[in-house]
Amino acid sequence: MSSLARIILQRLGLGLLTLFAVSLIIAFVVELLPGDITQAMLGQSATPETVAAFRKEIGLDRPAHIRYFEWLGGIFTGDLGQSLASKRDISEFVGTRLSNTLFLGGLAAAFAVPLALLLGLLAALYRNSIFDRIVNLTTLTSISFPEFFVAYILILFLSVKAGIFPGISNVSTNLAFGDQLFRTILPALTLTLVVLAHMLRMTRAAIINLLSSPYIEMAHLKGTRAFRVIVYHALPNAWGPIVNVIALNLAYLVVGVVVVEVVFVYPGLGQLLVDSVAKRDLPVVQACAIIFAAVYILLNLLADIVSIVSNPRLLHPR
Amino acid sequence: MLKLLWTAPLSAKVGVLAILAYAFVALFAPLLAPYGETAIVGSSYELWSDKFVFGTDNIGRDMLTRLIYGARNTIGIAFLTVAIAFFVGGTLGMLAAILGGAYDMLIGRLVDILMAIPSLVFALLLLTVFGTSIPSLVLIIALLDSTRVFRIARSAAMNVVVMEFVEAARLRGEGMGWIIRKEVLPNITAPLLAEFGLRFCFVFLFIAALSFLGLGIQPPLADWGSMVRETATLINYNDITPLLPAIAIAGLTVAVNFVVDWMLHLSSGLRSDSH
Numbered sequence: 001m002s003s004l005a006r007i008i009l010q011r012l013g014l015g016l017l018t019l020f021a022v023s024l025i026i027a028f029v030v031e032l033l034p035g036d037i038t039q040a041m042l043g044q045s046a047t048p049e050t051v052a053a054f055r056k057e058i059g060l061d062r063p064a065h066i067r068y069f070e071w072l073g074g075i076f077t078g079d080l081g082q083s084l085a086s087k088r089d090i091s092e093f094v095g096t097r098l099s100n101t102l103f104l105g106g107l108a109a110a111f112a113v114p115l116a117l118l119l120g121l122l123a124a125l126y127r128n129s130i131f132d133r134i135v136n137l138t139t140l141t142s143i144s145f146p147e148f149f150v151a152y153i154l155i156l157f158l159s160v161k162a163g164i165f166p167g168i169s170n171v172s173t174n175l176a177f178g179d180q181l182f183r184t185i186l187p188a189l190t191l192t193l194v195v196l197a198h199m200l201r202m203t204r205a206a207i208i209n210l211l212s213s214p215y216i217e218m219a220h221l222k223g224t225r226a227f228r229v230i231v232y233h234a235l236p237n238a239w240g241p242i243v244n245v246i247a248l249n250l251a252y253l254v255v256g257v258v259v260v261e262v263v264f265v266y267p268g269l270g271q272l273l274v275d276s277v278a279k280r281d282l283p284v285v286q287a288c289a290i291i292f293a294a295v296y297i298l299l300n301l302l303a304d305i306v307s308i309v310s311n312p313r314l315l316h317p318r
Numbered sequence: 319m320l321k322l323l324w325t326a327p328l329s330a331k332v333g334v335l336a337i338l339a340y341a342f343v344a345l346f347a348p349l350l351a352p353y354g355e356t357a358i359v360g361s362s363y364e365l366w367s368d369k370f371v372f373g374t375d376n377i378g379r380d381m382l383t384r385l386i387y388g389a390r391n392t393i394g395i396a397f398l399t400v401a402i403a404f405f406v407g408g409t410l411g412m413l414a415a416i417l418g419g420a421y422d423m424l425i426g427r428l429v430d431i432l433m434a435i436p437s438l439v440f441a442l443l444l445l446t447v448f449g450t451s452i453p454s455l456v457l458i459i460a461l462l463d464s465t466r467v468f469r470i471a472r473s474a475a476m477n478v479v480v481m482e483f484v485e486a487a488r489l490r491g492e493g494m495g496w497i498i499r500k501e502v503l504p505n506i507t508a509p510l511l512a513e514f515g516l517r518f519c520f521v522f523l524f525i526a527a528l529s530f531l532g533l534g535i536q537p538p539l540a541d542w543g544s545m546v547r548e549t550a551t552l553i554n555y556n557d558i559t560p561l562l563p564a565i566a567i568a569g570l571t572v573a574v575n576f577v578v579d580w581m582l583h584l585s586s587g588l589r590s591d592s593h
Contacts, residue, residue, distance in 0.1 A: 021431045029447055137329065140579060144571035146523050148530050148546055149564035152553050160556050167554065255436040259527050263550075273439070274531050277446045285446045292439045300434070 008305055015301040022293050023075075026286050027068045071286075080287040085279045090287045094269070098291060100171060101261070101268035104184055105253050108191035112253075113246055116196050120203025125230070127208060135204075139197035147256060151190045151263040158186060169264040187264040194256055199249045206241035210234055240310030247303030251296050326580055333576030340570050344389040351383040356538040363552065366559075373559055376548045381559060385566060387540040393570065395452065395535060396522040399460045403521070404514060407464030411471025412498050412506075415479050426472075429465045437462045441528065450533050455525070463521055470513045474506040481505075508581075515578035519571045526567050542567050 038046075038054045046054075055061050059070075074081060080090035123135045142150070159167035169183045210216065211234060219229045258270030265271070269288055276284040323334065343350060352371075353359050357379065364374040372381035414422040432440075441458055448454040478484065484501050492501075528534030529543025537544060542563035549560040 018431060018434045022435050025431070025435070026443060029443055032447060140575050141568075141572050144519060144523075144575050145568045146526050146530070146543075146564060146571075148527070149561070149568055152546070152550070152561055152564065156553055156556070156558065156561070160554060251436075255438045258438055258442075259530065262531055273442055274533070277442045277533055280446050280449075282446055285443055289435075289439050289443045293435045296436045296439075297434055 004309065007308055011301060011305050011308070015297055019294060019297055022297070023072060023290055024068070026289050026293070027071055028064065030282065031064060075290065081283040083276075083281055083284050085276070085281045085284075090284055094272070094284075094287060094291070097267065097269045097272050100266065101254075101257055101270060103180075104187055104191070104261070104266060104268060105250070105257055107181070107184055107188040108195065108253060109250055111188060111192040112196050112199060112249075115192070116199035116249075117203055117242065119196075120200045121207060123200070123204045124207035124211065125226075127204075135200065139201050142193060142197045143201075145194075147190065147194050147259040148263050150193050151187070151260055154186055154190055154193075155263075158189075167264070169266040171267065184266070187260050187266050190260050190263075191253060191256060194260075195249050195253050198252065199245055202245040202248070203242060206245060207234070207238055210238050210241070240307045243306040243310070244303045247299050247306065251299035251303075254292060254295050254299065322584075329576040330580035333573040333580075336569060336573035337577065340389060340393060340573070343386055344393050347386050347390045351380075351386040353380045353383040355383065355387040355540050357383075363549075372562055375545065381545075381549075381562065384540040384545055385542070385563060388542045388545060388563060388566065391535060391539050392526065392529075392542045392567070393522070395456060396518060396525050399456045399525070400463065400514065400518045400521050402456065402460035403463035403467050403517065404510070406460065407467025408471045408510065409498070410464070411468040412475045412502050413494075414468070414472045415475035416484075416494070416497060416502070422472075425468070429468050432462070432465045438524070438527070441524075442533065445528075445533055450536060452535065455528070455534060459521060459524060463517055467513065467517065471506065471510065474509045475502050478502050478505045512578050512581045515574050515581070519574050519578075522571060523567070 038051050038060060042051060042054060052061075059067055071081065078091050080094060082088065083090055119135060123132045126132055155167045158165050165186045166183055167186065169187050171180050171183050175183070216229060216233055219233045220226075224233070257268065258273060260266070261268045261270040262274055269291065273285060273288040273292070275281075276288065323331070326334075358377060359380050360370060360374045360378045362374060362376050362378045364370055364378070366373045370380050370382070372385065375381055375384060410425055414425050440462060444458045445454070448458065479502065484497065487497055487501050525534050526543035529541050530547050532544070532547060534543055535541040537548075545563040546560050552559050553561075
């Protein structure tokens with residue numbers, strides 16, 4: 001087996017192992033509660049009979065390891081259990097929620113990635129110029145903004161004052177694609193602004209790091225033109241760090257989506273998660289958590305693999 | 319220190335001034351606020367006037383008063399959380415660097431797994447189980463954040479532990495507490511201090527986001543994140559009142575980031591970045 005395939009398989013195995021450990025934590029977090037989740041949910045005034053009935057209903061009367069394996073087996077067969085609040089099967093409604101969230105995240109990535117790469121590259125090339133200083137100051141500022149601040153500013157200017165986009169993104173599956181896109185623009189724009197600054201700063205740092213290496217200086221010294229240095233000398237080595245930056249930020253985006261979905265009342269997985277936490281609907285929270293964690297781990301794994309594959313020195317460790 | 323500050327760039331000076339202003343407001347909130355923290359003094363959503371500078375909120379409490387008390391609650395809770403995270407994560411990190419071996423492996427793997435779960439999702443899961451009270455909020459976020467501190471403290475301490483003076487202290491027979499406090503800690507204070515600023519920003523925004531979602535600091539306590547949530551509908555009537563607490567949050571994080579940026583620049587010295 002080639003060393004490349006072996007490394008990728010190794011990382012995949014490690015990722016699966018992490019996911020397994022995470023699923024253990026998510027499943028057993030309930031056991032951390034002193035007393036019992038039923039007590040906490042039903043309140044102090046609940047009679048022992050109702051507590052016992054409720055425990056039986058959600059299956060808490062059986063041993064923990066059996067419950068865990070049933071839950072894990074259920075995930076693989078697409079059965080995520082039943083919601084405590086609505087008594088519906090979680091897999092019934094979680095699918096459309098997930099696809100809505102992925103649509104929003106994908107749209108935001110489609111805006112943010114090209115923009116961040118372009119601006120980051122420019123800031124690195126013209127570093128310490130006025131342009132670079134402005135970029136540095138604005139990104140530092142916008143990193144510090146809470147997501148809901150960006151969201152409400154966009155609502156105020158683009159929705160309330162200018163009336164271009166709707167301030168509430170009530171998408172549903174029976175909408176035409178164009179209509180759905182139109183209603184998703186504002187949340188996607190918010191996410192873009194939130195993630196852009198991070199991505200831009202990391203791209204800039206990665207490229208500056210590269211441009212200071214001796215072989216680039218050599219290329220400059222032998223009289224190669226700046227454009228040629230970038231395209232033929234710097235870029236082949238820059239792809240690794242750049243893709244790494246993208247994957248890391250997409251992972252960040254997956255989580256950043258939660259607050260933005262609540263602001264825009266966007267029917268995604270994040271909103272479902274927040275609603276379920278407020279209702280203390282544990283099975284739904286666990287299902288959402290494992291999905292979010294899986295996507296997050298997958299994207300981080302991707303970043304890891306890409307940075308190894310694109311770097312010969314990591315590919316052939318001594 | 320003051321002399322050093324004099325040579326700082328403008329952004330860092332502005333940052334320090336802003337942080338001092340926030341600290342002043344937080345400390346002297348009862349003297350500065352025109353009304354009581356939870357007092358209902360008017361009807362709901364009153365407009366800006368001489369009596370209520372920024373109007374009133376959804377149940378008729380004075381916005382300015384709530385903003386001033388919010389400084390105390392929001393900053394205080396975030397600061398406490400980061401302090402706990404640094405105490406736990408920093409101690410464990412330095413221990414891992416000094417002891418090495420099985421202990422280092424064990425804690426390291428545990429931290430890896432905890433960090434594999436997105437922290438917002440993990441926090442929401444834990445809040446579902448433990449409920450949304452301030453002690454559980456502080457402890458949960460401190461636990462999640464201490465993993466990041468652990469990594470920084472461990473890698474910074476790694477470089478110090480191999481020095482001769484630590485070896486000498488060990489051979490002298492000094493205890494673990496002495497080595498941590500007198501040998502390792504003074505040598506990793508600078509990177510830890512910059513990290514403290516960054517972690518504070520992160521935790522501050524994190525708590526604000528949770529409060530905004532209605533899962534963080536609970537009413538009737540004044541808090542900037544929940545204030546945005548409570549007055550959010552006003553934005554649809556072209557009223558910028560909900561943005562005020564958000565601006566207060568953004569202002570502090572921007573200020574801290576400016577100062578941290580300068581500190582990082584100082585500690586990194588004159589790298590290739592500067593020519």
